[in-house]
Amino acid sequence: MNNKQIIFKKRPLGTPDAATWELQEHPVPELQHGEILVQHHYISLDPAMRGWMNDTKSYIPPVAVGDVMRSGSIGKVIATHNNSKFEIGDCVTSWGGVQQYAIGNGDGWYKVDEGLASMPMYLGTLGMPGMTAYFGITEVGKIKEGDIVLVSGAAGAVGSIVGQIAKIKGCTVIGIAGGQNKCEYLINELGFDEAIDYKSENIYTALKKKCPRGVDVFFDNVGGMILDAALSKLRMHARVVICGAISQYNNKHKINGPSNYLSLLVTRSTMQGMVVMDYIKDFGIAAKEMGAWLKEGKLKSREDIYEGIENFQETYERLFSGEKNGKLVLKVIEE
Structure with missing residues (x-):
């Protein structure tokens, strides 16, 4: 063999x-x-x-x-x-x-x-991406009912679960994705409130239109320009979750960091990185809750x-x- x-x-x-x-x-x-x-x-x-x-x-x-x-x-x-x-x-x-x-x-x-x-x-959904989404948005993002949540890479393995959990918890959710089909998927199948197509829309203009009151939580999987733009829309005491930066992973030179970081100071916000292995002892709790949501049809995979x-x-x-x-x-x- x-x-x-x-x-x-x-x-x-x-x-x-x-x-x-x-x-x-x-x-x-x-x-x-x-x-x-x-x-x-x-x-x-x-x-x-x-x-x-x-x-x-x-x-x-x-x-x-x-x-x-x-x-x-x-x-x-x-x-x-x-x-x-x-x-x-x-x-x-x-x-x-x-x-x-x-x-x-x-x-x-x-x-x-x-x-x-x-x-x-x-x-x-019941593996590392799902666990990342669950603990990233609940423990690091500390979402609560009524929050406005912005998710980049929203049609991906982590982002799609993040947005759905936020909706289950009573939040308004805006997703950023690449292409009309993915944006339609976010709204029509996953129940997001709004979607931004970064490939065809100016990200700053779209954020101003679709997040007019700003955002309480930004869950970032992308980094780069999208992170920079999102920082300009933070509300007071917002939480920024740094899960990944896929736009930067293949750079041959230094990573492009955010120039709008002073928004954190002005809005008294926090930016925190998260690694899913930090929560491994509680995976069973997350799997049980997400399994129930899947069974009830509240969470799609x-x-x-x-x-x-x-x-x-x-x-x-x-x-x-x-x-x-x-x-x-x-x-x-x-x-």
Whole structure:
């Protein structure tokens, strides 16, 4: 039995290209005492992967050159060797990497109930993106009923959940996305109050029109010009949540920071970064509440699924081209 793997070969400068990774195939080694063998069905593609490639100080060590590319994963246990925690057939999720099989002692692997939700959903709404949205908007954004909430990257895996949670909590929600189709999706399917198409609208003019009273919470996934514009619309004691800055990840030079940061002083507002791993002990609480919302139809989930580990790079590029809808997932099991 062979294992196809995406190996990280070279740290990119700017946008990763074909030389960044290499598809390799190796025999699956025999299990040692206490180990389990997981056959991956799906792996998760996330903008954070770009940051993990840089050899710089961050919230997590960089991917080492020569290692399997880091990613979230979900699959099933197909073999064990004296491991009492898992049984053959268990559906499990972890940071298994971009490969078809993963071996480990079970640490960091978590069982999930495939009967409650599909595997891809555990990489999205009930996985890291959903947890990021939940704790980012409730714990860092501290939303309350009546708040005006602005979300960038609003049609993405995190932003779409952020906006829906804010609506469930009684907020007015404005989403920023790229393209008419995505903006219509925000309003017609997810229930956002307004949407701004940054590709066809002047962001400052649109914010003035669609956020005339300013914003109480800005949840930012994009950074750059959009962050700068949003800072100009803060209300008193507003909260800015820095979740990501996808517009800056492939920069070959320094990151473009906000010039409107003095708005924080004038409005006595706060800007705080958030990393989802800080809330891992409370994931069960969030999953229970979001699971109930899904069952009640209050929360909608969308996964954009592509197939074939050989198509990893092409699929990864969709993170930055905007050619995706919802959570980007790659199916790697061969049937």
